[in-house]
Amino acid sequence: MLLFKLECKRLFSGKINKLVLVLFLISGVFAIYQGAQGYKNIRIDQYKSKVVFQKEREHVTSRESLPEAGSLAYYASAPTKWQLSPWAALFVGESQSSMVATKIRATALQSQIFNREIVNPSQQRTGGLDLGFVLVFLLPLVIGIMTVTLISDEQHAGRWRLLNALPKSAFSQLCKQIALRFMVIWLLVVSLLLSAALLLSLPFDGVFWLVLTATSLYMLFWFSVAGLIMSFDKSSVVNSLAYLSSWVLFAMLIPGAVHLYLSNQFQTEAPLEISLQQRLVLNDGWDKDKQATLDEFLTHEPRWRDTAPLGEAFDWKWYYAQQHMSDLAVQQQWQEYIANNQRRHAQLQTLSALSPALYFQLKLNQLANTSSRDQADYQQDIVNYHNEMRHFFYDYLFFNKAISKEDVDNFILFEPKTSTMKSSASQNMWVLFISMLCVFAIALAAMVRLKQLRPA
């Protein structure tokens, strides 16, 4: 007990140690606060979009006579919603830089789907500071600064030789010191996570424990790196430099290289080409035979085959048929583009194994439903909803069914799919298990090497 007190005293006596811990805590609190703000804004955006749509709908139904279905569909911009987990406040991923409440209407999908959120690009370039950043990138540095010079400091102070002469080996002493540091940092992490959970009223469900376990594992990894570096029995300076270099490698260089590789490998001009072609088809349609366009449309949408032929005057049903035909004209490119993105996500998943920092970051984002894969899922939800919405209006447009106020009230709303979140739970356990094995192997290697260490 006395020794423990002594160790604690030593740990907190260094100015640098204290500075680093305080810095870590401040960044953590700042990140949680900012994250909560950002998440609140997302929720407001999503909620507001819903309310605005509701208001517009009430406005329409309060009128004496409803506008015709075509005109109604033209102005009905219905909200959608990227279903984020509340953890998105802590692991923001793509959620702060992309649309979380895209509005969509029954006109051509391709001229709506590429809309972007308004961001301050300077802020995006800086990189953002969420709790994920603090855990993935700042935490290892804290571990390094407090651990990597343990042995060399003992040597420097002349105690290492002494400790080795004691009946209880220097190794067990070292283990205690490392364990103490682990506990101190771990407690800080837990208190950050707990306060975040309370502040954001996150449920203490599987995800919470998963995040905690994964973070502990990630900590263990960096402690093992520090242990491995120490086991080479070099000076404090060499140890520090080696640790810093591994941090730069895992945190900056590998993710940067992966980004370069992916942008190179999956380089695509598809969005641009799709937009250009779709617009051309859409506009050329006005100069084409309208009945022919409608007939072609009906081969794709046979449910409305029995519609009456077009008359002389402008007809909304031609308008929407033509809109949809322009989407179909780029259908193949669009599918290829989606497939390309899926391959990219899969490749990123594989490559992320190169760096634990990258891997951990990706997993955290995926847990919070904010990764680019989740974004792609949301996009797919939008596409599906757009289909439902089109079909909703087609009955009125093609069969001249009169639209009633009740119909407007029963207009289908966007339902986010949550299946992706749940199906991955068992998968998560496997991933965690395998990572655990890997980290334990590294930790074991570090322990074995450290145990063999003897003063020269």
Added chain:
Amino acid sequence: MINKKVMKIFRHELASKRKSPSLWLLFIMIQLLLAVALYTGWQQFQQSVQTQSTAQALVEQQWQAQPDRHPHRVAHFGHFAFRPPSALSFFDLGVNAWVGDSIFLEAHKQNSANFANDQDGGTLLRFSELSSANILLTIWPLLIIGLGFASISGEQKSGTLRQLMSMGVSFRELVTGKSLSYLLLSVVFILPVFILSLVLASSAGATFSSEGVVRLLLLFSVYLLYCLFWIGLTLLISSYVKEPKQSLVLLTSIWFILTILMPRMLAEFAHTQNPHQKRNDFELAVKLDNRKVGNSHNPDDPYFSKFRAETLKKYGVDTVEELPINYKGLVMQEGEKLNAQIHNKHYEKQLEKFSAQQQFIRQFYWLNPYLFVRDFSMALTRTDTKHFLDFEQQAEAHRYARIQKLNQLHTNEIDHHNDRDQKVHKSYWQEFKPFSYQAPDLTWSLSVFSWLWLLPLLVVIAMFITLNTKGMQRRIYATV
């Protein structure tokens, strides 16, 4: 100031660094990294130039190849504006990943730039791309720290400082000699990437002018200033802290705070202080304002009733049918004008928010030269937010002019009676000038910095003055 002793220290320091294998390894790796970054940056740049110019040519050709059409049909057909990458963007990618490259220009609606290259940004771009500028900004300082963290404290610890002093070498000479050697090393290691950039940039031909050379020279000097800042800081900390290990830990902590933590905190804080509107809010605000002003499609709309009365009065007729021109075209022109005014009003507000955010960060240039060099570098390579917004504004100006020209055609060439069924001859489409982005000149690029560059420079000078003060010298002598 530079005497024989200084030169001796300088040569000795260089010689001792030359012997360190780990430094050699690190230097080689950095050079490789810079080379890879420059190469990929160059590839991306060329690819981007190719894509943007082909696409721009394609849309111009599509525009001109249109058949006889009603002008308003053409206004909805619209046009595209593409943002060609700036000549030096291969060196500093700046905000390029986060902003779109093209804007769809159409009637009644101001679209934003789409198709950015920010996929997986939340996972992979947490430290921005591996561009040459980014490597020099974040990784290079670590090398300088590695070179010099022990330069004073190490000499002190090993006792060589005492020997040097007894040989009559003053602390001032020691510091000057060491600074010079680190400066030389820095120059040697950052010069290749600048020379290569110059070669690459000049091979790009037309996009690169004599102004480009000035920009590159300024870039080189600002990065040299950045090196000097880190050299000064390293020597300062190394003199204050007695243990080399402590000075290393302290320096890396400072590095982390200055290049990683502080920029993020400031950017987030600036955003919370001056939040700009999100897309949905912005569009809603524009839509609501538009509704307030008037609906040109509604014949009983008060604004447009007044407009009709005024128009009739101006031409001295009683009905719109009697007008010598097409009233519907006039309404289109007026509607577009109002719509653009409303949009611009809200857009200006957004711009104010953006610049308030930037203004907040600029206050810290003196405290954190990283921020200054990063922003200055982006301004020089035309890759900062300001240059992007300039593109957006040029595109909007082009959109407005193009649509209004179409509306004039509508007014003058289409008869009011049976308006929708008429078309104008396709030869009119040839009269529209293509969109070409006018890259701003150096004065414009740097206008926000007016005297702001002076502060970081003063900070660096102050650091070296501190190193050379009597107090510092006494402090060192006392501990030797």
